[in-house]
Amino acid sequence: MAEFYGNYIDGRWVPAKSGRRSPSLDPATGEVLGEVARSGPEDVDEAVEAARRAFRTWRLTPAPKRGEILYRAAELLRDRKEELAAMLTREMGKVLAEARGDVQEAIDITYFMAGEGRRQFGHTVPSELPDKWAMAVRDPIGVVAVITPWNFPTAIPSWKIMPALVLGNTVVFKPASDTPILAAMLVGILEEAGLPPGVVNLVFGGGEEVGEALLRHPGVDMISFTGSVESGQHVAEVAARHGLKRVSLELGGKNAVIVLADADLDLAVDGIIWSAYGTTGQRCTACSRLIVERAVAEELEERIAARARSLRLGHGLRPETEVGPLINRTALERVKSYVEVGRREGARLVVGGEEAEVPGLAGAFFQPTVFADVRPEMRIAREEIFGPVLSLIPVDGLEEAIEVNNGVQYGLSSSLYTRDVHRAFRAIRDLATGIVYINAGTIGAEIQLPFGGYRMTGNGHREAGIAALDTYSEWKSIYVDFSGRLQRAQIDTH
């Protein structure tokens, strides 16, 4: 019988109140990996109540002590890296090397935030009045609902949960329905690291049942959400109507690599292939547009097409596999439909474009795909496809390339290949994305810098780095007047 994973509420692993369960599947084979609780609003109520109770004491636990628990969690994550990565490949489908990267990102952010237990710097500033002290400190927000997608099942929840915890918030975590087992493993590690009951709670279930209940719950103070733009807009609207909760949104991308004629094309090809087809194109930072200076467009097209054609599809645990499956059939149908859109719009299909057969595997595999002669106004050049589809857009120079790059609703990551330092710095200044790479692909962010995007990629908050501390805390400004008399700011000073 498949192993069962319950919700984790107030320090106990429990089934859904309804007793319902749902399976978690290996996307490459369709094999049932386990079963998890299928929760409803009644389970959310319990989890939120537990988080509210725990908040009373957790916020008063000294931050260095909170950090020490995270440090132990980081050690456990590091010790279990292989076990987590193997399950991550099985449950999400990405190849093992990338699965290890996903776990490593969780390890990195957990160590980083453990250190914030002894930092969380505030401000002390001079007062404009004599005998008066002025400073600002961080305060936790309260109960944070963490709602995450399936494409980085260990890294993304860790980016959210670790800063939330070290700042003194408590958490109710709703992972994506496609990757629940990884969520249970992460929460299990936090439990083992010594997190008190109720500080982190885990509730499995769909967006409409569990996610929606969190958005509306009066006991939830903040929603930290990563997912699609459509879901993110809905989250923001509902959370605004239900208590004007703080909402942090990390949404889609339509990221571009720009290649100028003077670029090192060998280097560029490696970066483009890695960014476009790594994780089967299912990264928010995946490269799905290649904006290329006309002089090298034909050569680049040939080289990219040859490499795309030769990529080996298969189960992510097999060492020879370079590209795993899409997460499920719905994703496959979506990618297929975009290929149709591209064809109808008049783009030239160079390679791929079809569902792929992988002997012995029942999963949703899709051929790495390249479209050429794509114009910026086409839908395949503007909308997020979230699959292994790359669109080549020829341009006449850097200025036009930047305009095309910035001309979409998303603004997460961009990259420029050139040997010209002048043009590189112009691009750094003018590319309107939250992440800019020079002579590297669009993927591979490091956790010590802010992560997030311009325009509809988000709503201005950032994950990771010390920027995440702002996302998960309130600022409290404190004035202490030790003059012993009434002193009026702005009035008695002039």
Ligand code: NAD
């Ligand atoms: P999704 O929006 O379908 O789901 C994300 C999460 O939201 C899931 O847990 C889902 O159950 C939940 N959800 C759905 N409807 C909800 C509702 N009404 N109320 C509350 N919760 C709800 O996205 P997905 O398909 O899981 O993930 C892919 C998307 O995520 C892509 O657009 C990708 O670009 C984006 N993404 C962004 C980042 C980033 O940091 N910017 C990182 C990874 C993925």
